[in-house]
Amino acid sequence: MENESLRILFQLILSGFIVGSLYALIALGFVLIYKATDIINFALGELMMFGAYICYGLITEFKVPFLPAFLLTLVFSAILGILIEMLVLRPMVGEPIFSVIMITIGLATLFRSIVGLIWGHDVYHFPTPFSETPIDLFGLSIFPIELTTSVTVLGLVILFFLFFRYSHMGIAMRATAFNQKYALLMGINVRKVFSIAWLLSTVVASIGGIFLAGMFFIHTNMSFIGLKVFPAVVLGGIDSIAGAMLGGLIIGIVENLAGGYLSQLFGSGIKELSAFFILVIVLMIKPYGLFGKKEVIRV
Amino acid sequence: MASGYYKTSYRDDLKIFQTRFVKFWLVILAILLMIFPFVFSQYILYTANLCGIAIIGALGLNILSGFTGQISLGHAAFLAIGAYSSTLLTLKLGIPFWISLPLGGCIAALFGMIIAIPCLRLRGLYLAIATFAFAFTVEYIIVHWSSLTNGTSGLTVPHPSIAGFVFKTDKAFYFLILVFVILSVTFAKNLFRTEAGRAFIAIRDKDIAAEVIGINLTKYKILSFMTSSFYAGIAGGLYAVTLSSIGPEHFTFLVTIQYIAMVLVGGMGSVLGSILGAIFMTVLPEGIRLLRDVLSHDFPFLITRLADLQSSFYGLAIILVLIFEPKGLFGLWIKQKNYWKGWPYTY
Numbered sequence: 001m002e003n004e005s006l007r008i009l010f011q012l013i014l015s016g017f018i019v020g021s022l023y024a025l026i027a028l029g030f031v032l033i034y035k036a037t038d039i040i041n042f043a044l045g046e047l048m049m050f051g052a053y054i055c056y057g058l059i060t061e062f063k064v065p066f067l068p069a070f071l072l073t074l075v076f077s078a079i080l081g082i083l084i085e086m087l088v089l090r091p092m093v094g095e096p097i098f099s100v101i102m103i104t105i106g107l108a109t110l111f112r113s114i115v116g117l118i119w120g121h122d123v124y125h126f127p128t129p130f131s132e133t134p135i136d137l138f139g140l141s142i143f144p145i146e147l148t149t150s151v152t153v154l155g156l157v158i159l160f161f162l163f164f165r166y167s168h169m170g171i172a173m174r175a176t177a178f179n180q181k182y183a184l185l186m187g188i189n190v191r192k193v194f195s196i197a198w199l200l201s202t203v204v205a206s207i208g209g210i211f212l213a214g215m216f217f218i219h220t221n222m223s224f225i226g227l228k229v230f231p232a233v234v235l236g237g238i239d240s241i242a243g244a245m246l247g248g249l250i251i252g253i254v255e256n257l258a259g260g261y262l263s264q265l266f267g268s269g270i271k272e273l274s275a276f277f278i279l280v281i282v283l284m285i286k287p288y289g290l291f292g293k294k295e296v297i298r299v
Numbered sequence: 300m301a302s303g304y305y306k307t308s309y310r311d312d313l314k315i316f317q318t319r320f321v322k323f324w325l326v327i328l329a330i331l332l333m334i335f336p337f338v339f340s341q342y343i344l345y346t347a348n349l350c351g352i353a354i355i356g357a358l359g360l361n362i363l364s365g366f367t368g369q370i371s372l373g374h375a376a377f378l379a380i381g382a383y384s385s386t387l388l389t390l391k392l393g394i395p396f397w398i399s400l401p402l403g404g405c406i407a408a409l410f411g412m413i414i415a416i417p418c419l420r421l422r423g424l425y426l427a428i429a430t431f432a433f434a435f436t437v438e439y440i441i442v443h444w445s446s447l448t449n450g451t452s453g454l455t456v457p458h459p460s461i462a463g464f465v466f467k468t469d470k471a472f473y474f475l476i477l478v479f480v481i482l483s484v485t486f487a488k489n490l491f492r493t494e495a496g497r498a499f500i501a502i503r504d505k506d507i508a509a510e511v512i513g514i515n516l517t518k519y520k521i522l523s524f525m526t527s528s529f530y531a532g533i534a535g536g537l538y539a540v541t542l543s544s545i546g547p548e549h550f551t552f553l554v555t556i557q558y559i560a561m562v563l564v565g566g567m568g569s570v571l572g573s574i575l576g577a578i579f580m581t582v583l584p585e586g587i588r589l590l591r592d593v594l595s596h597d598f599p600f601l602i603t604r605l606a607d608l609q610s611s612f613y614g615l616a617i618i619l620v621l622i623f624e625p626k627g628l629f630g631l632w633i634k635q636k637n638y639w640k641g642w643p644y645t646y
Contacts, residue, residue, distance in 0.1 A: 040424045091622045097423045098370050099621050102563055106617030109556055109610050116607035230428045238424070269439045276432040283429055284417055 011140050012260040013253055018146045018215075020252020021153040022208050026225065027232040027244035028160065029204040035177040035239050036197035039089060040097075042104040044205050045226015046111035051077045051206025052126070052213040052222065053115050059127055066129045070210060074203050081202030082195050089198070090191075112223060121220050126213040149211040156204065157245060164241070169196060177239070224272075228255075231279035237292025246290065251275050313492050336473045344469040345541075346585055351476035352537050353577035355483045357561040358570065359530025362487065364559075365567035366496070367523040368503030370423065373414070373430035374531055374558045376437035379550035381407040381532025382539040383441065383448060386456050396459035400536040407532025408525040415524035419517055422506075434555065441547045453546025456539045472541055479537060483530060487570050490526070499523050503568070553610060560613045564620050566629025575628040583616070584609045 026048060033041045054076055058069035088107060092100050130148065134141035164170040176183040176193045184190050205226075212222060232251045236243025259271030288294050306312045316322045336344055360374050385403030388394045394402070418429050441448045448454065459466045459475070466475055490496040498519040501509035510516050539545045557580060565576020587609050595601045601608065624630055 040427075088618060088622070095621070095625065098364065098368070098567075099563075099625060101370060101424065101427055102559060103618055103621045105556060105559065106614045106621070108614070109553075110614030110618065113607040113609075113611035113614060117601075117604050117611065120604070227431070230431070234425070234428060266443075269443060273436065273439050276435055279428065279432050280417070283421060283425060287420065287425060 007139060008260070012256050014137075014140050014142065015146075016253035016256030017249060018142070018150055018252070019256065020249040021150050022212055022215075022248075023225070023228055023232050023252050024245040024248025025153045025156065025208040025211075026205055027229045027236070027248045028157070028241060029201040029208070030229050030233055031239065031241050031244040032201045032204070033197050034233075035241075036173050037085075037089070037194050038180075039092075040101050040104065041201070042101060043108035043111060043226075044201070044229060045223035046108040046115075047077070047080070047202050048205040048209035048212070048226055049220060049223040050080075050111050050115060050209070051202070052209035052218055053119055055206075055210050056124065056126055056213065056218050057119075066127070073206055073210065077202040077206040078199045081198040081200075084202070085195050085198035090194070108223070108226075112220060115220055119220075123217045123219040126210075126218040128214040130214065143215070145211070145214050149215065152207065152211065156207070160241065169193075173197060228275055231275040231282075233289070234279055235282050235289055237289030239293050240289070240291035243289055243291035251278065254278060315488055315492070332477060336470045341469055344473055346581065348469060348472050348476050348541050350578045350581045351473075351480045352534050352541065353558075353561060353581045354480050354574050355537070356531055356534035356558055357565065357573040357577040358483055358487050359527045359534065360558045361562045361565075361568065361570070361573040362490070362499070362530065363523055363527035365562055365569065365573075366491065366503060367499040367520065368506075369418075369520065369523065370427045371430045371527070372427050372552075372555055372559075373434035373437075374527075375550040375552065375554035376434040377407045377411060377528040377531035378535035378538065378554065379437055379441060379547075380410050380528075381535030382545050382550070383454070383535075384532070385536035386454055386539050386545060387447065389457055389459075390454065395461075396540070397461045400459075400533065403536040404529045404532035407535065408529040411524040411528025412521055414528075415521040418524075419520055431552075434552065438547055438550065441550070448547075451547060453544055453548075455544050456542070458543070459540045466540065476537055476541070479533060483533070484570060484574065487573075491570075495519060495522055500568075553613075556610075556613060556617075560617050564616055564627050566627030569627075569629040571632070572627050572629030575632070579628060580613070580616070583612060587612055 026044060029048075030041055030044050033039055033044075051073055055069050055073040058064045058072055059066060064072065084107065088103060089100075092103055128145055130143070130145040132143070134143050135147065164174055172183070172188045173193050173196065175186065175188055176190055180190060183193075208225075209222065212225060228251060229248075232247035233244050234247070235250060236245070236247030255271050255274050258274035262270045262274070282289065311317070316325070335347065339347075356374070356378060359377070360371065363369050363371050381403040383403075384406040385396075385399045388399040388402055389396060414430065414433050418426055421429055442450055444450075464471075466472055491500065498509070498514045499522075501512070501514055502516065502519060502523075506516060535550075538549070542549065561576040561580040562573060563576070564579055565574070566572025588605060591601050591605055591608055620627055626633070
C-alpha cells in the first residue's frame, strides 16, 4: 500500500514532467519573441494549434507520411512566422504595449476561427507512427511518444543554448534584446533579428503542437495550453530562457499533482486552475519571477 | 463674426455641449430614439437592445483601458458577476429588479476593488495575465458552484418588474436599456470633467509623472477598476434580463475579446468612440449572419460555422484597425469632420 501510493506519486510527477516539458517548449517560443522584440505574444497557443492542424491536414487529407508532414509543417510555420512579423507586427513598432497585446489577441482569434472554419471544433485522433503500448521505466509507465517528446525538448533546449551562446545570429539576438538602439548602431540587422525570432518561435510552437496532439487528441481547445505558458514564464521570469524551461516543468508537475490529489475535493477544473493560483501568488511575492530581470521604470 | 468656434476660457473648454449645433443634433437624436421602437421590427429592436448593453459594457472597459490605461482581460467576468448576482438576488432573496440591478453593479464593483488591490503594482503584460487569471477563476466558480449558479445548465431569469409594470417585450426592454445608456453616457462624459477623470487620464499618460504631481495612484486606480466593473455589472444585469436565461457560455473569453474589439474599433479613450464601436461590433455579427445566408448556397459548410465566421471578423477588425487607424472609428470621424470643415479649401 505504502509502495503503491509512492508509485502513484512518482507516476504523477513523471506525467507532469512530460506535459511540463511541452509547456517549457512553448514558453521557450514565448520568451524568444519577448526577448528579441519586446512583444507579448498571446497568439502562441493558436499558432501551436494551427501547426498541429496543418500537420493533421497533411496526414489525413493528402496522405503524407508522418515524418515528411512534420517537416513540411515546420517549413510552413517558419514562413507563417515571418509573414506575421512582416505584415502585422512590424507596423506596430513604437505603438503602446496595449495595442501590441491586443493585436496578438486579434491574431489568436483569427487563427482559432480559421481552424474552426476548416476543421470545426470536433475532437480528432491524431495519427502518429509511435506505438500505443507503454514502456516500463523503473516500474513507471511511459508512452513512446511521451519519451520522444521529452527527448526532443531536451535536444531543442541544448540546441538553443548553443545557438545563443556561439552562433552569430544568436549573439545578435541577445544584443538586440539587451538594447535595440545599440544593436542597430553596432550594425546588427534588427529587422532580420525580429523575423528570425518569430520564425523560431512559430516553429517551436508547431513542434509543441504536434507532440501535444499526438499525446492526447487534436482539437481547437488545445490553444489553451498557450495560456498555461503565462504562469510558466511569469514563474521563471519573463525574459529568461532557463527560467521559462524551469517554470514550464514546475507548472506541469504541480498541475498534475493537483489533478491527481485535489480533483476529488474541488472538482475536475482544479487542474487547470492550479497553474493560475501559482501565477497570482508569484505575481504578489516575486513579480519578476525566479530569474527575471528587474525593470527600472523612469519617467 | 467669428469664422469658427474659438474657446476663450477654460469653462468653454470643459463644456459638454460645446456648440448650439451639437445641442440641435442631440435633440434630433433623442426624438429619433423615441420613435425608433415604434417603427422597426422585433428583430431590429432586439439587436438595438444588445447594442445598448454593449455600449454600457464598452464604456466600462474604455474607462479602465482607454482612459486609465490599465489592460484588462477580465471584462466578461465582471459582466458575469453582475448578471449572476442581480439574477440570484431576485431569484433567491426576492429582491425587486430595480434594487437588484444596481446591487449587482455594486457587487461587481466590489470584486473590481478586490482585483485592483493586488493589481496595483502590476502593469502591462502582468496586469493582463492577472486579470485573465481572475476571469478564468470566475468562469470556474460559475461552472462548479452548481448549488448556486446551476452550473453549465444556467439560470432562467424572471421578467423584471418596476412598480407593478412587468417588462416582457423587446419594446419595453428598449426603453429600460435606453434609460441606462443615457445615464451611463452622461456619467462617463461628466466623469472626465471631474478631478477623478482627469486623474485617470494622467495615470494613463504616465503613471510615475502622475504620482509626482500628487495624484494618489492607489486611490484612483482602485476607483477606475470599480467604476469600470460597476458599468460591466449593470451591463451584465441588463444582458441577463434581455436574454432571459444566462449560463457560463455567455461570459467566455470571447466576450472579453468582443468588448476589447469594441473599445479598439471605436477608439481608445473616447466616449463617442465606445458608442460607435459597440454599435459596430454588435451589428457586424448580424451582418455576417446575412452574409453567411447568402454564401451558404455556394459553401454549404458555412451553415454550421457561424460563430467561427463571426469571430474571424472580430480578429480581423482588431488587427486592421490597430494597423491602419489606431484611433478607431472616432479618429475616422474626427478626420472626416476636419476635412469637411474647411472644404473646399483644405490645406
